[in-house]
Amino acid sequence: MKIILANPRGFCAGVNMAVESLETALRVFGSPLYVYHEIVHNRPIVDRFRAKGVVFVDGISEVPNGGTVLYSAHGVSPEIRRQSVERNLRAIDATCPLVTKVHIEAVKYAKEGYTIILIGHDGHDEVIGTMGEAPANMVLVESEADVEALNFPADVKLAYLTQTTLSVDETKGIIAALKRKFPQLTGPSKDDICYATQNRQEAVRDLVPEADVVIVLGSQNSSNSNRLAEIAKQKGRAAYLIDSVAELRDEWFRPTDTVLVTAGASAPEDHVQACVDHLREKFNAAVEPRTIREEHVNFPLPKELRVLTRK
Template identity: 50%
Template structure:
């Protein structure tokens, strides 16, 4: 018998729900296919489900036929991509998470105010690439405190920082500390502007690991926030594993374990969490409890461009 403790909150955040709803509603309005630049969110199950409904995922706009409805992923895109779509006359629905868009606006404001901008994030991540392409002027990308030390900037230069949304206050604290220690004039957004979902899920995992013998995180290997949840479990001294779904559960992980902490990244649907519970139940008897935690009631409006799509003819 093992106990499964579920984190609260876990799984889908408001930005992911909004992005998936955008694809679903676009398909409902115009019919298949609609084209999505990059994975709408970083979860293979979600992507495959939308593919089955008629969404076509592409990496570049030149893969989109002329006139086809085009959706930008929740991670955001550069201004170059936006301009290319406009030049081609593509009907675009922007599914960029509103919290990501907020970071873009903050960055532009800091640059307009004459500050040198530092972006705290992971090189190569789609959100980071999009943010870099949304800012006019030079942006310095740093991912560690050590990289702050090598920034080619005067110590009295006016600095401003913005952060990748899938990093929490805890993730960015050391880097912000390195910036303020090295430079004399540093500003940045209030900690309240950090993505609520990232912070809440990481806090829930820390609480979970106080009660569990091991940690399972449901999420895709390319999901930044899911990987960070697993890393937190390891930092807290717990065996921690990232699984896409129940099929990846290794029964050997359960040997000698009495309590399993189970959570999911912000792009992982609840059905995958349930598939992991079913896989555990196939090995041993299980009780399931949910830890007390925050109830998230955040909702984001859908973009007005959805309403401007032509409705396909309905068969009576």
């Protein structure tokens, strides 16, 4: 067996920042510490922090008055921020800066009188937060079929934005459909799909022709991890999205297979290595790391924590 270990894979700068923010907040404030939604969409990370006394909530009212709450990497709406102030919460904003960029664009377009078409997945934490910036000005589409169902007057000002963790190829198709139907459409000067999402998709797309089986480390509720498995399946390969080596099944493999191993942007590297170690032990697999693109992006801790850690 041969393992192709894709690079880049795993943690992106936004996830690194969010996880480090929560670790730092735990050291500074202790537990119980509250996080609005999952810090990142990865079950092992959430379970690890829960064991340390972190409480993940889906409603800001679940945080006791005067408590400490950390906003997840996916961002929150202005209404959540307002409620936090109302409840006298110490709020730490671990929103990924690339998500914040989309929020800023939404506010700008709304102020300029645009109707905003947001391309994203209904119910995703990031989409909920973004739509909360301008709910009266925004409509969500998930597919080209949704685009066909839209009906706007020819003179309406239209702009589009995208969730940061979508499939690059699928999103291009939706944007093209929007532009065909609404020639007046405008959009951001740079793609909203984050660099890490694009790079991990590019690595799978480039390397999957050499593979028989693809293993993606990531959780079922991770949008960007699901996209990696989808790309592999679209290329006709067997692809499995798993959280850890405990879910790996030996019957998925033949002893002579070439196995592509990658990880979504919120999946920890120790789980990748555990899967590689299992395949080495079980199938005497040789590992070949393959780098498609270098990444050198870092995001600082939220200002609320930078101030405290400098003291």
